[in-house]
């Protein structure tokens with residue numbers, strides 16, 4: 001218990017009251033606390049802020065970060081080590097030539113997954129796709145650009161579903177999503193593989209893709225079926241606003257054939 005208190009002190013938890021500290025102590029297992037301690041010691045995390053999202057596989061937090069000597073808001077995505085769902089990850093890792101699964105124990109799979117999301121974001125960011133800039137990863141913790149203001153994340157397309165027509169020109173938004181998908185496929189050579197209104201954040205009028213742990217290289221054996229699913233999710237979402245798109249022409253636009 002003393003140990004945990006010391007770590008929480010090091011993380012300079014912004015919510016000072018003991019109730020919040022209790023929550024942090026509960027959501028982080030001991031290994032994760034040690035990982036966060038290390039990131040705080042390196043100065044990457046200056047102070048850990050509030051919870052942005054709690055999910056089945058990961059929790060996302062706001063933090064004041066320090067990247068290359070510069071203070072900036074960061075998102076800290078922490079994959080649960082004790083997750084019951086991560087057997088699903090096999091499908092996305094198997095067939096990815098970058099990772100040799102035969103040598104990896106089940107426990108380390110979650111660390112590989114974190115690295116995979118980092119590398120997918122890095123590839124996408126370098127190719128000019130709108131994604132949060134990835135800064136660092138260590139074990140099951142990923143630090144990236146915080147897409148939001150005043151410690152609050154920008155909304156997803158799902159959050160905005162009702163108000164979207166009042167906020168943006170939907171035709172233009174669809175066009176921007178298509179362009180980002182084409183860059184993702186042709187320049188980053190990746191398929192997102194979990195794209196939908198839940199994993200697209202709107203920053204001003206620009207769509208940003210998030211949540212890329214499951215993204216695969218285009219030569220993955222199941223890449224084309226993931227791509228089909230992604231495109232169909234987007235078509236379905238926009239059809240609710242009476243914007244029609246033909247799957248085949250969308251597909252050839254994205255693939256450039």
Ligand code: ATP
Nearest residue numbers: 053054055056057058060075132145146147153211
């Ligand atoms: P779940 O287990 O719930 O499916 P997840 O794996 O889907 O979690 P993400 O989609 O990456 O996790 O993130 C969950 C939420 O956290 C997002 O909907 C978004 O609100 C917020 N979020 C994620 N990344 C960022 C970021 N870089 N900046 C701001 N908010 C973010």
Ligand code: MN
Nearest residue numbers: 198199210211
């Ligand atoms: Mn998500």
